[in-house]
Amino acid sequence: MPYTTQQKLIVSAVIEKSNRPLTPLDICEAAKVKVPSLGIATVYRALKQFVEEGSVRLVEVPGAAPHYEHVSRQHHHFFLCKQCKHLFDLVGCVRGVNAMAPSGFQVESHEIVLYGSCPDCLAA
């Protein structure tokens, strides 16, 4: 049975407190503030465990590295800034998306991603 360690607690806290999906490296950076010796392998191991337990979700977006977010966040989609590569959340969803499939196709889920520039990069 898994042990509860400082590293896992910090990694979990970082994900839970973030207001956007994070990459394993983002998480490692942020967690090092509390546990400076933290290795990337430990972050990956923690993420794997959390995803299996169901507390964290993998977010895959074309054109971006894999990100992770806490499952408590509701159904939503993403905005990927082409300049800084940051992923932002979009609130809400468009109706009728699943109806785009032709008959005979069974839709299980969908993903919507907008691409462009975020306010910060537009200002710079």
Add this chain to the structure above:
Amino acid sequence: MPYTTQQKLIVSAVIEKSNRPLTPLDICEAAKVKVPSLGIATVYRALKQFVEEGSVRLVEVPGAAPHYEHVSRQHHHFFLCKQCKHLFDLVGCVRGVNAMAPSGFQVESHEIVLYGSCPDCLAA
């Protein structure tokens, strides 16, 4: 200035004639029928040139390898079968997608992907 070679002509023809997006390996396989000695590096070089010229478009979908398609194909989105990993085209698009972005964000494009099972895999 770029030369016009047999290899590039074949690669271009393969992409143009396909009714779905292809991976570099798909393209290499198909083109080898005409140019058996074709190397994968040449396919990548041709793809890079075509994308720069604007005649071919890169299609990135999470859960699938990078695919390429001819730009003459109209705006559309994709259905990824989770079983056979084939990418299918969807006709049409949903209105109001770009309006999902909060003010301050500049949207350039969007991508919609449906995930599920295709008719063939459902039948099997």
Add this chain to the structure above:
DNA sequence: TTAGTTTTGATAGTTGACTCTCATATGCTG
């Protein structure tokens, strides 16, 4: 055709995202 430039194919190398290994450290249970 010739001369110069570009392209090709085979293969080695690179990159990013993990995953494994193992000695050491930490957490848990009695």
Add this chain to the structure above:
DNA sequence: CAGCATATGAGAGTCAACTATCAAAACTAA
């Protein structure tokens, strides 16, 4: 707190998708 199970960190290894290298071949303009 003793003793065993699990976890950690550092670095090596893996894997897929490219990308660089370079001698030989193909292309183009004159």
